[in-house]
Amino acid sequence: MSVADLLSDDAGTPSGRWRPRRGARRGAVADPAPGAGTPAAPGPDTSPVLELRGVARWFPGAEPVHALHAADLSVAAGDYLSIVGPSGSGKSTLLNLLGLLDRPSAGEYLLDGTPTARAPEAVRTALRAGRIGFVFQAFHLLPHRTVLENVLLATLYSGVPRRERRRRATEALERVGLGHRTGFLPPLLSGGERQRVAVARAVVTVPGVLLADEPTGNLDSASTGHVLDLFDELHRDGLTLLVITHDADVAARAGRRVRIADGHLEEIA
Amino acid sequence: MTTATGDPATGTTAGGPTAATDGAATGATGTAGDAPSGPVTGGHPGRRPRVPRGDRFGPRDVVGEALAGTGARPGRLLLTVLGTVLGIASVVVTLGLAQTAANRINEQFDAVAATQAVARPEQRTTWSGTQRAVGTLPWDAAERAERIAGVRAAATVSDVDLRGATVSAVPVNDPAAPPQTGPAVVATSPGLLAAVRGELSQGRFFDAGNDRRGDRVVVLGATAAERLGISRVDRQPAVFLGERAYQVIGILGDAQRRSDLLGSVLVPEGTARADLGLVAPGEVQMLLAVGAGPVLAEQLPTALDPGAPETIDVQAPARPAGVQQDVQADVNVVFLALGAVALLIGGVGIANVTLLSVMERTGEIGLRRALGARRRDVAAQFVLESAVVGALGGVIGAALGVAVVTGVSAVQDWTPILEMRLVAAAAVAGTLVGLLAGLYPALRAARVEPVAALRGGL
Ligand SMILES: Nc1ncnc2c1ncn2[C@@H]1O[C@H](COP(=O)(O)OP(=O)(O)O)[C@@H](O)[C@H]1O
């Protein structure tokens, strides 16, 4: 592997079999201005934001692990979906696949109708930057950077215009109720506050989907309530949410519930 | 519309659910309740994440992140920088001191001494305690010396004993007057000026004809002329050696090899033999090519007295000046090699700490990748962080080096010589070292897999 390969975001892409889908859905026109209201727009768009088609993930090795068995899942815009399952059931594996951090061993995953399983890493990175917001169990805030800088970090890579970054980050922090903490370093904040900073960072880029992996795993019940209330609010505003948890109470807040056990998905509500 | 540019909105139509997603987006930035139609923030609604290329992690962002990254741990930064500081400082100090020393050696280096040789008959102490010349120089000693390779010019120089007679500008009429000690009288061959790097301030020097004919002409040393009250030769002044008048034809302004000649009266050797009883030349002064000393010392005694070469004493520079210059060059090479080793150590130090930092910060790298950083964005950041450390070390090291060179020179009372270009180059070298040192750690950082990196915390 050459240096250029290492730095290339296409490293490890399965040999050029990926092809972008063009206008595959309903022969839509490439309209550069959404909201420029072409009255000819055909009815409500019911196509899913996320779609798993027989996606499986196994880890090869001396004892291969089947972390996820051929899963089918369709998430529409505005859905609030929880995936609940015990530890080791494959929840994080699923979330990494949905977040384009990992590639499926088999099957196809469409994000906004774009097939991604074999897409070049550059395309996956761009999608990740622009369409997906992450919230992790361990917050993942840079300890030496202020709250505001942590939120700004997401805007660097998603291409928010430079002069808008600060305003948007401040607004996002106000939105999660931390407008008074912008200059703090994360270690000075409580767990609940830190997770709210993480939520602000996830939504500042205006993603299509928020993916949360055990977002309340490190929080007490009061902070958990805070974060879940915030999720409800974001959902009401139309954000698509996917929350992974092993906590049945947390899962119950979502409109759609999917259970995962031993790598098998099963919709329960 | 091309999906390859990262626009995932293939086939999306305006209005409907798209607008609903937009609503979510705008809501998330604090403008909930806006009409769901149309983007509020910068025209980049949910399903169209196409952005101006220049605003996606551009050079300014890399620099900002690199500076923040290096500044995050000041204590460690200090330790990391220290290696480069010492490396660069030692290069600057060694080069600076070498330059200063070279300057001093040049100042002290007596080019006159290095190209000067003298041959005399050997002196022996007799049983009664007096010095006596054992050998004799031939009258044509200067010509014989000039035949030896490396001898540029030669002239015989002999002290003349006036046996009580005095030197004066006016005839001595009063034998009862107390004898004054006038200037010494020296007989020389006509080639003296070249052999002792002498220069006339006035008039001319006597030539071979004056010498052969034994003409009564003299050239006065500048000091002697002053003592005798003679300032110009165009009026054909004369001096008296005893009672005989000698015409002054020139004044010697400078004689680098034998400045004592400035206080003397110079007469042609032939004249001294005829008038003043000179019996043999006293010494041969020679101007040599650099490095000719050893050969001369070997050959000259035989050339001057083939029968008894051991009776001729030759003082010639034993070690050619060229050897000294070679030594200087060697010393410079050693200094430079030491500096390079110091720099290498500094670079390895930076590389180590950067690598350590990459390993410590895998969580951060995973996070950045999750936020949409490309491999090359991550690599660029770490290369730049390392370059910043190197630049810092280079600047501080160069400043420290200048301070040390200046301090040492002040203590030693030397003139500090340090080319500013060299100092600037040292600072740049620090940056370069940092850049090179950062390459491998940056590659490691680029290879970090986000999934694995995100498993732990930050
Ligand atoms: N990189 C990997 N290599 C091998 N096995 C893995 C790897 N990642 C996860 N697994 C395994 O896959 C299963 C599911 O893991 P994970 O998705 O992390 O579970 P959960 O998040 O539900 O606790 C576990 O048995 C785990 O050990």
Ligand SMILES: [Mg+2]
């Ligand atoms: Mg997990």
